Amino acid sequence: MSDIIFEPLAASVHFESESRKSIQEWTAITKDLMERLGTLCGQSPGALIGHIKGLCLLGEDHYIRASVIGHKPPVDVETNASGARAGLTMELAMLVYGLPCTTLERLLKRAVRECLVAHQVAATVDPRISANRKAHDHHDHKSGD
């Protein structure tokens, strides 16, 4: 396992809609994005999903939290928020073995594009690759040590 590539990708995905959407609708969009990510990553040759997790902070103590660990188990999504809003930002961490972060970024952008079409929203993706490469450099112990 120690020789398998592990380059976590962190990113922010900012969604916007022309009209306000309910938290239920945003939760569905969030879930859809995570499902697409799970499928795209899980079906990539040589990939092993450790954890793909997302968090949308919605003010006060409200949030939408989403998580996927493979392409078979369902996406785990929870929220304690209510009401409606015209946009939200999801902080995303893609911890996937076997895929370089450039590939993860490409899969993320593809998943977001597919989401936009399906849900009639706009989005911008802000990946943070260089910092994660540095983080990975620190984590070089071997699993059998």
Next chain:
Amino acid sequence: MFLLVITGFLGTGKTTFMVKLAGKAMSEGLKVALVVNEIGEIGIDDKFMTQCGFNVWEVLGGCICCTLAGELVQTLDNLSEEYSPDVVIVEPSGAADPRTLVHALALSSRPYLKTRRHIALLDPLRMDMLMEVLEPLVISAVQQADLVLINKADVASAQEIERTRQIASQANPQARIFVMCAKDDLDRDLWSEIRSCLT
């Protein structure tokens, strides 16, 4: 100050469990601090825990089982001096090797640490896959654990849970094993077991 270290592979449910555990401990009057170590620039778990109202300290920029072990000890020193919690719950990155972490903590014993206990979370849904590609990491986590928690009882099959239990009991016959769902409120027996570690 008591130290609880929650280990488990990525996506096993450590953060969800930690939030429940910290909530329970605080409701019992304990002063709790959470220490989170995440790989990646964006700290997601610490933001979630902070949003839930907990006192969270981050160790970012790498993994506390290797080069950041010293930073973890420094964080514990600072916590002891500045916050004096009854309990510190540490969540290493899911990619951390618990054996290396235990070694690092053992080398850095501190007079303010009354006890250190390790809780290993296992994911029965992915046990076979993890044993295939990450067996040393899984076994290491179980061997270091005082308590083994088989999570995701709400979605795992009886067969998956039993298989996980067998692996855990073979790797560490002394460890107490609980089956649970981290999303639920903490089981009374499990809390009693953890509470007994804090006395």
